[in-house]
Amino acid sequence: MSGASTPAPGRLETVRRFVNTLDIESGSDALTTPSELSAWLTAAGLASGARAGADDLARAVAVREALREALAANHDRAPIPAAALAVLNDAAARARLTATLTPSDGWRPRPxxxxxxxxxxxxxxLVGDAMADGTWARLKVCVDDTCRWAFYDESRARSGRWCSMQVCGNRAKQRAWRGRRAESTS
Ligand SMILES: [Zn+2]
Structure with a gap:
């Protein structure tokens, strides 16, 4: 879904917005051409006029979907799946992420x-920064398989499952209700 869901704090919101460049439910994808990718990265303050090619687009989309897998794992505090980890580590190697001493936040990865x-x-x-400050574990994707929209889980128990209680949460409840009803009438 592409409606209201809680934004992530600080620059982690950029990561959430990147994952949500694909709206699975409506099928709309903001990153379908290299120039769309260039424009998105520049607007997000990540690249100054970097010109993307077709290979870059393929890699960016792979990174986006690997991040989505990592956010799905955050629900159960599960390890990041191996395939997603490989994609993210490959991107980190290509970017030459280097531990860099920052003025006030200690050592942080920088490309x-x-x-x-x-x-x-x-x-x-930004993912590394969020892991260091503890906000990463709250960034998740909706458990509804037709949705998988990235949202920031502000619940106290860190138990949020849907991007929106009103939309996906309700849909799941109605499914459960219909399931129970079918069982009791059969
Ligand atoms: Zn959802």
Whole structure:
């Protein structure tokens, strides 16, 4: 779904918006051409005029879907699936993410590469920052398989499952209700 869902704090919102460039439910994808990718990365402040090619687009989409897998794993505090981990580590290597001493936040990953590789590395650096400050574990994707929209879980128990209680949460409840009703009448 592409309606209201809670934004993530600070620059982690950029990661959430990147994952949500694909709206699975409506099938609309904001990253279908290299120039759309270039424009998105520049608007997000990750690249200054980096010109993407077809290979860059394929890699960016792979990173996006690997991030989606990682966010799905956040529900159960499960490990990031191996295939997603491989994609993210490959992108980090291409970006030459390097531990860099920052003025107030200690050592943080920062990309040394330029271009689209560096821009994707900048995105992964935001993931590293969020892991360090504890906000990463709250960034999730909706458990509804037809949705998988990224949202920030603000619930106290960190138990949020849907991007929106009103839409996907209700849909799941209605399904459960119909299931119970079918059982009791059979
Ligand atoms: Zn949803």
């Amino acid at each position: 040394s590469a330029g271009g689209v590789d560096g821009a994707l590395g900048g995105l992964l650096a």
